[in-house]
Amino acid sequence: MGQNEFQISGIEAMEILDSRGNPTLRVFLELKGGVRVSASVPSGASTGENEALELRDNDPDRYGGKGGLEAVARVEGIIAPALLGQDVRRQALLDRMMIDLDGTETKARLGANAVLGVSMAAARAGAEVSGLPLYKYLGGAMARRLPVPCMNILNGGAHADNSIDIQEFMAVPLGAPSFTEGLRYVAETFHVLKGILKGRKLATSVGDEGGFAPDLPDNEAAMELIVEAIRQAGYRPGVDIAIALDSAASSFVTKNGDYDLKWSGAGIKDTAGIIDLAADWLQRYPIVLWEDPLAEEDWAGFTAFTRRFGNKIEVVGDDIFVTNTRYIKRGITESSANAVLIKLNQIGTVTEAADAVRMCRAAGWRAFLSHRSGETEDAFLADFAVAMDCGHLKSGSASRSERLAKYNRLLEIERELGAAAEYYW
Ligand code: PGA
Ligand code: ZN
Numbered sequence: 001m002g003q004n005e006f007q008i009s010g011i012e013a014m015e016i017l018d019s020r021g022n023p024t025l026r027v028f029l030e031l032k033g034g035v036r037v038s039a040s041v042p043s044g045a046s047t048g049e050n051e052a053l054e055l056r057d058n059d060p061d062r063y064g065g066k067g068g069l070e071a072v073a074r075v076e077g078i079i080a081p082a083l084l085g086q087d088v089r090r091q092a093l094l095d096r097m098m099i100d101l102d103g104t105e106t107k108a109r110l111g112a113n114a115v116l117g118v119s120m121a122a123a124r125a126g127a128e129v130s131g132l133p134l135y136k137y138l139g140g141a142m143a144r145r146l147p148v149p150c151m152n153i154l155n156g157g158a159h160a161d162n163s164i165d166i167q168e169f170m171a172v173p174l175g176a177p178s179f180t181e182g183l184r185y186v187a188e189t190f191h192v193l194k195g196i197l198k199g200r201k202l203a204t205s206v207g208d209e210g211g212f213a214p215d216l217p218d219n220e221a222a223m224e225l226i227v228e229a230i231r232q233a234g235y236r237p238g239v240d241i242a243i244a245l246d247s248a249a250s251s252f253v254t255k256n257g258d259y260d261l262k263w264s265g266a267g268i269k270d271t272a273g274i275i276d277l278a279a280d281w282l283q284r285y286p287i288v289l290w291e292d293p294l295a296e297e298d299w300a301g302f303t304a305f306t307r308r309f310g311n312k313i314e315v316v317g318d319d320i321f322v323t324n325t326r327y328i329k330r331g332i333t334e335s336s337a338n339a340v341l342i343k344l345n346q347i348g349t350v351t352e353a354a355d356a357v358r359m360c361r362a363a364g365w366r367a368f369l370s371h372r373s374g375e376t377e378d379a380f381l382a383d384f385a386v387a388m389d390c391g392h393l394k395s396g397s398a399s400r401s402e403r404l405a406k407y408n409r410l411l412e413i414e415r416e417l418g419a420a421a422e423y424y425w
Helices: 069-083 091-102 112-130 134-139 179-199 219-232 271-284 299-309 325-333 350-362 380-387 401-420
Strands: 008-017 023-031 036-040 151-155 168-172 242-246 259-261 267-269 287-291 314-317 339-342 366-370 392-394
Touching (some): 008 069, 008 112, 023 069, 069 091, 091 112, 091 350, 134 380, 151 179, 168 179, 168 219, 168 287, 168 392, 179 401, 219 242, 259 271, 267 271, 271 299, 299 314, 339 350, 380 392, 380 401
Parallel strands (some): 287 314, 314 339
Antiparallel strands (some): 008 023, 023 036, 168 242, 259 267
16 A cells, blocks of 8 residues: 555545434545545534534425435535545645635535535544544544533523523533543433432433423522532532533523523523623532523623633633634634634534634633534544543533443543543543
8 A cells, every 4th residue: 555545535425314313414435545434414403693504405395404415415526526536634635625615604605514524534534544543643642631521411491391591501520530430420410310300200301412301490490409419429519510501692682682581581681680690600509611601692791701700610602603713713802701612513624623722722711522412423522522632522411322422432532541541620
């Protein structure tokens, strides 16, 4: 085998189903030397306004218009011919070629799903042909920090049918000595929580991300319950396991920019009202991270929130930044947050997601890596978290195999790293 073994010799795609039963893409990429890999693309529900475009067929006769055959056609008809013969290890160049081939701000021509599938598959093939695990191929020989698994155990908002406004309540095992132990801490807490819910005759069915969505009276009741579960599981709230929130506030902002806590019935609050509420909760509950406390267009609100709490907790922007360096740059200038949620399909290439992480690091911000509500068995995210030194990630609950696939892959990576592995908040 000569230099040729690295050359891309084939790219194909097919429509598969994500964890919600909606179509998404699987891309197959082959090299001249015989390496053949695949990668599967995630898909979100509560998408930010400025996210890269997910191409759908809009054919009402197939999957309610959500078909992915158009995206398959763009991979095979436009992207593949352009990339054939290229050295797969030139990831940044391949991604650049696809960005240029697309030519739009939001990947509207090729579709971010088509582009990301190829980008992920190229990274995986590059690792394989280089004889390296994906996290080392992308992150280098020093990549050895496992992320703290922020486990989404309780849901509200648009992700549930109850009286809770906050979309996600996560258990954060920040006091654990390792990823393996941290995962055990929060998985045990998940089981204890289930027992408590059962005992109170509350629903224990799980949502798209594997968390419970019981019919609780309000947001505070959810946090009381989590603190109780942490204690009952034998851990110290705030020391061994803390709480992280994702308000997904864009889902309850009103037309004039106020916030309607409609699910709990707590009424309408302006930005200052939300900040007051946050101050109260931060005093009462061991919250260490708060994602999207305000809506994506409330830049001033984000700045005010961060000014008030940014030295105490991690303030994460998801919908406001959409993993796009253009918005992150503005956020850094305006001190809108101190961390960015990183979702590969919000931006559409592995290189651009890595750029977003690097921009965070240069500003002294943190990067919080995330799955989507629609996931597949592909565990790319796990390797990417270690490669990028993200330090924490969210991949749903201790339920549903598409969520566990990522956590299980991280268990493997920690085992493989052995004594070199690092884990800290
Ligand atoms: P999504 O939600 O994947 O459904 O967009 C996740 C989030 O808001 O973080
Ligand atoms: Zn979010």
